[in-house]
Amino acid sequence: MAVSILLLIGAAATPMLLIGFVIFFGGAYGMVSIIRPVIARELLGERQFGAKSGALALVYLAGSASAPFLGSLGWSWGGYRMVLPGLTLIVILGLCLYLAAQRLVAKK
Numbered sequence: 618m619a620v621s622i623l624l625l626i627g628a629a630a631t632p633m634l635l636i637g638f639v640i641f642f643g644g645a646y647g648m649v650s651i652i653r654p655v656i657a658r659e660l661l662g663e664r665q666f667g668a669k670s671g672a673l674a675l676v677y678l679a680g681s682a683s684a685p686f687l688g689s690l691g692w693s694w695g696g697y698r699m700v701l702p703g704l705t706l707i708v709i710l711g712l713c714l715y716l717a718a719q720r721l722v723a724k725k
Contacts, residue, residue, distance in 0.1 A: 618642065618646075618649075618708045619708040619712075620641050620645075621638050621642035622638075622704050622705045622708065623705060624637045624638040624641060625638045625642075626701050626702070653677075654670060656715070657669060660722050688700055
């Protein structure tokens, strides 16, 4: 997803990068929808998986629901020159948190 956002940033100068944005973003979004339950089971275990998966879905859906509002706040403060790099940082932060969670599970 970070690559797709960077392509979107570059599309201001080179509109052909929008093709790469669509491919990378669509692919990343599709992979996330498939991998999310697999990672949840891997990190949180199989016991009470439904409840754990539901709790994770609540957080994910709350983020999706609040994203337009939060994006508009970022846009009003600094325009898309602030929003898109901010989204890239959020994606990188998510990757770092995932790697940290994997390390914690591996220590158990």
